[in-house]
Amino acid sequence: MLPLQSATPLPDRISGLLGLGQFGVPGELLAGLLASALVATFVLLNTAVAGPWAKRKITASFTDRISVNRIGPFGLGTIVVDSVRLLSKELIIPERVDRPAFDLAPLVLASSALLGFAVIPMGNGIQVADPEIGLAYVFAIASIASLGLVMAGYASSNKYSFLGGLRAVAQNLAYEIPLVLTGVSVVIFAGSLQMSEIVAAQEATLFEVAGVAIPQWFAIVNPFAFGLFLVANLAEVGRNPFDIPEAPTEIVAGYQTEYSSVYFVLFYLGEFIHIFLGGAIIATLFLGGPAGPVLPGIVWFTIKIWLVFLLTQWCRSAVPRVRIDQLITIGWKGMLVLSLANLVLTAAIVGVIA
């Protein structure tokens, strides 16, 4: 069986296999590019299945409908057909848009979401890089997306987009701090920001039930933090009940109202990559990363991020949207206080036990 967490990141293994080590920095860059291409392909493959197909199928089962089923087995051919259809739409640039920002916004959103996957350990040694400040890095990169949203909202020169952009900022500001504070309460246990260390800290056995060893996953050690993080993550990726930046029944489509053709595809793609990035952070911090019995790590990792995706779609079908004033109240008066309490309590309990 392959080791769950190999000591060498993927680029080093590739450069070892191809003998790129002798070329110095260009060799490292080439190995890094190959590893990145592999990880990006994995992420985009998940997104391609999730966006045009799984999302519709899940919503359809919740609302007792059939959904896409015409092309290919289970309608899976829809993925190809839809991507070709969307890419070949006419690109309409509205009047009075702020041109460079309008074009850059979809790029910022899609690229930043993909960049966050650099430090995520996906099992079987698939990890592009493992810097010491991995967790700080992933939080920093994940919040670049709000910059893309506000660029889109402001540059569109549309009142709906503008409101959507403002709402996106207010929401991300309100939920960023609970997210990070809950995230660092895990660091108190792990004692490191390095992603591989955080995963390794969860491998120890917490207790045994009928001969089955329950691992020390932080979701089991601190379920309160896990719940807080799940909610804050829903708000961070802008899904129900916190999808007020898009709010189709209130402000058309929010910040993406004026986007068509490939720009719309990039927004859609960026959002789904962001959901999976959120799932990957949850899996790494709270669900033992790629750990799991029998199956290889990458399969467990995929299962975990899809579980988080399923949760977002479940909420989409089942939970009503909150209003902007309720959102601010929940964020600043509820989540922030709870996450501070969680941090202090975790620190106190760890301090007393240690």
Add this chain to the structure above:
Amino acid sequence: MSNPWIAIGALALVGLAIPVVMMATSALLRPSVPEQGKRATYESGEIPTGSTRIRFNIQYYMVALLFVVFDIETVLIFPWTVIYSDAVAEVGLARALVPMLVFLTTLVVGLGWAWRNGAVRWVRSPRAERQKVEQ
């Protein structure tokens, strides 16, 4: 062990290349049919009125100010959490925890002040208040 930031830079390149390639593919595929009125700003089918660069609710600004304070706080909490376990073993619980508690208490007092002053309460404009139909 190679430098991890080279690999992250490589992923940044790949992450930029994928959307750019998609844009290029779309530019090859898509038609261009310029028509009168097609490029008008979308306002649910009405003729667009006025500019978008309007005054907006000051609440968004208040929340952003509050965020700056708490974001810097999280920056200061990060290193503390990393060394916390070691610090407890080294200098004991009181010296590792109490200074951070004092710092956090100061911030919570600040949050309480903002709370009482209504910085995190959503204020309705007088016009919205007049137009309210049901509560």
